[in-house]
Amino acid sequence: MSARTSGRTSTSTGLGRVLVAVYGVFALAATARSLVQLLTKAGEAPLAYSLSAVAGLVYVAATLGLAEVGPSPRRTAWAAVAFELAGVLTVGTLTVLDPELFPDQTVWSAYGAGYGWLPLVLPFAGIAWLVHTRTHSPRT
C-alpha cells in the first residue's frame, strides 16, 4: 500500500497528500498576502509584513519538501517545519506579551488565532508526519 522512495515511506502519499494541500493553501495565502502588504503599504508595519513574507516562504518550503519536490525534500521539510514551529511559538509569545509589538497582524500573531489556530497545529502535524514516515526497515 505505502509507496517507498529509497527505502523510506513517501511523505506525499495518503494522509500526506492532504497535509501537502493544507500547507499549499497556507503557502499561497501567506505569500500572496505579504506581497500585497509589502507592495501597497510597506511603510505602515515593515517588520510585521517582512515577517509575513518569511512565514510565506517557510510554508512554500514545507509544501515543496513534503510534496517531495526538489533535492533532499525530507531535509527541506524538516528545516521548514522546525523553523515554522519556532516562529509560531516565538512570534505567538511575543505578540501575547506585547500586542503593540507589531502594528498589523501576521500569520503567527497570537499563535495563529486569527487563522483558526491552524498555524499552531500545522508544524506539529508536519513533524508527526515526518516522524511517522521515517524508514521502518534498517537503512542500507
Next chain:
Amino acid sequence: MDGPLPLALLVGSLLFAAVVLVYVVLDRTPDWGLLGLAALLEAATLVLLVVAAVQVGDVDLSGGAVVTLFGYLVAGLVLLPLGFVWSLAERSRGATAVLLVAGLAQAFVVVRVMQVWPS
C-alpha cells in the same frame, strides 16, 4: 456583485466540500459527478471575476483593496484545478480529501471577496 451569485457560489463550494466528505467517508474515488460540480463552481467563479471587473469602477475601493479583491478572485480560479491535479494523481482516501481542502478554501475565498466588496 449585489446579486445572488456570491452567495450561491459560497453555498455551492460548501456543498462540494460536504459531498467530498461523504466520498472520503465511503472511500469512494472522485468521479465525473464531482468533476462536473467543480466545473460549475469554476464557471461561477469566472463569472464573478468578470462581474467584479466590470463593476469595480463604480464602487469606492482603495488601491490595496482592489488588489486584495482580485487576488482572492484569481486564487478562487486556481484552487479547484490545482486541487484536482494534486488529488487525481493518486487513488486513496487522503487524495480524495485534498478536494475537501480545496472546497473549503474556495468557500473561504468567496467569503473574503464578499467582505472586501463594499455593500
